[in-house]
Amino acid sequence: MFFLFALFSVLLLILFFVDLCTGSVFIPVKEVISVLSGHKSSVPEWHFIVTDYRLPKAWVALFAGMALSVSGLQMQTLFRNPLAGPYVLGIMSGANLGVALLVMGVSWFIHGEYAGIVGSFSVVAAAWTGAFVVLLLVMMVSLRVNDMMTLLVLGMLFTGASSAVVNMLQYFTHESALKTFVVWTMGSLSGISPDDLYIFIPPIVAGLFLSFMMSQKMNVLLLGDTYARSMGLNIRFIRWMIFISTCLLAGTVTAFCGPIGFIGVVVPHLARMFFRTTNHWILHGACMLLGGMLLLSGDILSRLPGHAVQLPVDAVTALIGIPVMIWIIVKNFRFVSV
């Protein structure tokens, strides 16, 4: 187990560094190292690319990967369902709706000028608001409905309703606003400035910390509500803590990067398969390492060297993650379960 942790940590560091070295502009490895160690690069643009573009992006990939994986782990444990992911509560659709209302709603009133209004920060705020409103709704429902399966179905219904509203908006909206929205829904790790990192990282760190603190409770929760209660757990309090943590994690990532769905479902399974445990102290660490690794690899592969073109990171992670997952399942012949 310690060997696996050490191995994954080293791999994570390597991937982080490789991520800094790859991109549409070729920068020699030596130059990247010198920029990182605080020296001036021989080409000023290179210095700028590494510090203002690649480094923030690598941080975003790392933290988004960790956040989505841990959030997926939380939802799978909470719902005791191997298909659950960061978005089962409807947080993504809330964020979606928020952004759609902003981008397409504004375009109705202000013609031509909306491009400036929907700058990155207002999109972030809209997505955050949407996610938060959904969280409040879920918490209110969970006061009345005690059954988690019902909550799961309600989350699904809410997702359906909000995507219906988004579809309506798309139908009646201007072309350019529509494109802004569609590009956002594809998910992207770029477009975050070094200053944005100060807003991006703290909520995620808070969410991860909160989740870590719930590790032992989540171990008990795996046995189901009846057992958890009979062992003296305050289920409602724990659920709410997990809701808040997931909203911080998935909400923040969605707000800045758009919906990146796949890795949140898959990484917890990878973690369980590699470490063969249900102990959340270990699974949390494993999810963070594997999640960071997977999204960094996705980011590395989504940039074709020598081209300015960038593929949607969600699609790339799915394309590398699914074969890995299938290979592990077939090789170990293990059941997929929480």
Place this chain on the structure above:
Amino acid sequence: MNHFPVIRTEHLSIGYTLPGGNDFEIVNNIHVCAGEGEMIAVLGKNGCGKSTLLRTLAHLQQPLGGRVYIHEKENSQYRLAELARKVSFVSTEPVRLHHMTVYELVALGRTPYAGWFGFMNEEDKQIIRRAMEEAGIIHLQQKHLDELSDGERQRAMIARTLAQDTPLILLDEPTAFLDVSNRYEIIHLLRRLSRTKNKTVIYSTHELNIALGESDQLWLFTGKEVVQGTPEDLVFEGKMARAFDSSQLHFDLLTGEFSGKQAGGKSVYVSSADRQLKEWTKRFFIRNGFVVSSSAKADMQVEVSRTEESICWKIQDAGREILLHGSFSMLQKNIKDFSGVKN
């Protein structure tokens, strides 16, 4: 020995609150109690409220009325962790966690004693070890739950309640998914715990044999009420028969078993010098739709005897006498001539 009951109920009414605020009451006015070291079986038909009662006792569900006292304090007055040190619970739904080890599962039982982070000190680890030894699964501690048999998994669940170290253990149908030998092993394990560790064990079951043979007291759901008593009293007072009797079933006072009633069955009188043979011949006729009579004036008389090679049945039916030699399967082949149903 302490004479206060470990658990008792007063005017307890169990059931559910339906959406809309109406109460759906299953049984009311339940007065039952259990003392230290007692083993109690909760018996009743499907859907009579056995699980609901157990869940209400464990405070996993609110009563519709009345009170539950655990160590003379109302169960709703305990703090959650405090109650979890008094009552442990094993539910019917099997835990299917493939990646959890037996040790991890049993260690979860220490939750009410551990701090927020669940770190275990030496004493906790000792208790966990001892719990696994008691339940006979110490050799399985590093196995994952998907590698266990149903019986072993149930033992692990019981070890978890031992790690929880509660005077009272409630189990909802602990033998439901097990084969016969595992059923008895689990029940004997519980029995041993109640005897040697002075635990109060309350379990619900459908197995009449187990309940009658392995419990100090029964809590019997008769439909409208719950009656408490020793198994023998409940049988002799006819309460057992009344709780389960229906047009299809007949409770046999002699064997403590139920047998199917078949309306219009021909009566048969079986006699033999060999008690074993007599008993199995009776069973054979019951299985084939006859009613076994204890009087020789039955519709049909059968006399059984055994020689070294075969069994011999002498059957007198409506004036004719027939001799059959061989095995029971031979008798089965010819039984149609004496159809159990009267024409």
